Amino acid sequence: MKDILDDIDRWRAAGKRVAVARVVNIEGSGPRDPGAAMAVSEDGEVAGSVSGGCVEGAVVGEALGILNGDGTPRLVRFGYSDDEAFAVGLTCGGIIHLFIEPMVW
Amino acid sequence: MLYEVLRDRIRATEPTVFATVIDGPGVGGRLLLWPGGEPLGTLGNAELDRIVARDSLGELEAGHTLVRHYGPNGETTPEDLANTPTLSVFIESFAPPPQMWIFGAVDFTAALSKVGKILGYRVTVCDAREVFATKRRFPAADEVKVTWPGPMFTESGGSLGPRDAVCILTHDAKFDVPAVQGALATKVGYIGVMGSRKTHAKRLERLADVGVTAPEDLARLMSPIGLDLGARTPEETAVAICAEIIALRTGRRPPSLRNSSGPIHS
Numbered sequence: 001m002k003d004i005l006d007d008i009d010r011w012r013a014a015g016k017r018v019a020v021a022r023v024v025n026i027e028g029s030g031p032r033d034p035g036a037a038m039a040v041s042e043d044g045e046v047a048g049s050v051s052g053g054c055v056e057g058a059v060v061g062e063a064l065g066i067l068n069g070d071g072t073p074r075l076v077r078f079g080y081s082d083d084e085a086f087a088v089g090l091t092c093g094g095i096i097h098l099f100i101e102p103m104v105w
Numbered sequence: 106m107l108y109e110v111l112r113d114r115i116r117a118t119e120p121t122v123f124a125t126v127i128d129g130p131g132v133g134g135r136l137l138l139w140p141g142g143e144p145l146g147t148l149g150n151a152e153l154d155r156i157v158a159r160d161s162l163g164e165l166e167a168g169h170t171l172v173r174h175y176g177p178n179g180e181t182t183p184e185d186l187a188n189t190p191t192l193s194v195f196i197e198s199f200a201p202p203p204q205m206w207i208f209g210a211v212d213f214t215a216a217l218s219k220v221g222k223i224l225g226y227r228v229t230v231c232d233a234r235e236v237f238a239t240k241r242r243f244p245a246a247d248e249v250k251v252t253w254p255g256p257m258f259t260e261s262g263g264s265l266g267p268r269d270a271v272c273i274l275t276h277d278a279k280f281d282v283p284a285v286q287g288a289l290a291t292k293v294g295y296i297g298v299m300g301s302r303k304t305h306a307k308r309l310e311r312l313a314d315v316g317v318t319a320p321e322d323l324a325r326l327m328s329p330i331g332l333d334l335g336a337r338t339p340e341e342t343a344v345a346i347c348a349e350i351i352a353l354r355t356g357r358r359p360p361s362l363r364n365s366s367g368p369i370h371s
Contacts, residue, residue: 005112024195035170035197073133099127105107
């Protein structure tokens with residue numbers, strides 16, 4: 001979280017809405033531990049990371065979906081066993097659980 | 106408001122724990138708290154807040170970040186949870202960095218303080234000799250203290266816990282012995298002491314002279330220090346020491362020098 005604070009501050013100071021995604025659980029091997037965080041501004045700017053680059057693109061999509069939708073937080077799971085594995089799966093074979101929410105707090 | 110408090114506490118590296126309901130009833134409920142402070146926010150009801158606050162402070166102390174499951178009123182036993190909707194709470198700990206204390210202002214210390222910093226430790230170097238214990242010789246260290254081990258442990262030994270490490274690199278009995286004694290009186294997770302097997306044997310005699318003989322105490326000493334990597338340079342030795350610290354924490358058993366025999370350098 002520490003590494004994304006500057007960007008969040010800057011975006012919020014500019015009046016932009018921000019969503020934050022946090023790794024809450026890892027099954028098997030995962031590149032980042034629980035607590036790894038990534039922030040996305042309403043303009044699609046990104047700070048931080050939640051994996052080794054495997055799922056960040058999909059997370060931006062989810063985050064913007066939340067900001068542009070009804071703002072309901074989502075618990076999202078990415079893993080090799082998913083149908084979409086080849087699209088956004090983790091190459092290491094693990095499963096990553098993310099909590100993505102608008103920063104309304 | 107919650108964000109600003111969290112942000113400021115993270116930046117100041119003040120211990121803080123942040124609980125968020127991520128699944129089940131009340132998703133998005135939040136509780137921000139720290140030892141001795143009044144909790145901010147709520148997860149939905151006072152009883153749930155009380156239970157989660159208690160658990161969260163425990164996780165913070167251990168430096169853990171994880172998901173725990175509760176009933177709507179904080180129920181945790183399987184029987185209580187059987188017929189009730191459960192909620193998942195993500196407990197995120199923002200703990201201060203672990204500490205590494207290095208005794209002895211030698212070349213190995215400069216390398217070890219660098220590697221310690223890479224691994225995220227707050228590094229303190231301690232030596233009683235003013236000429237050697239300078240910030241200029243150990244730029245990577247967060248703090249360089251000119252003092253003896255005794256006063257150092259008396260003053261701050263209570264702050265050492267299972268995540269922390271004490272590395273004694275002095276090779277000098279009048280410094281080693283009080284450093285080992287001081288470290289053994291703390292809850293520190295790792296105590297490594299540098300020296301050849303011969304030095305170690307002599308050190309054990311000196312420790313016995315001051316009454317340090319309990320097998321459970323001596324078993325805590327990683328001496329000779331480090332994994333058996335065949336390290337030669339101060340930098341390689343620093344890696345061997347840090348690798349041993351990691352292995353001890355994770356419970357793996359790669360070869361430690363302590364558990365082999367024969368010369369350290371061959």
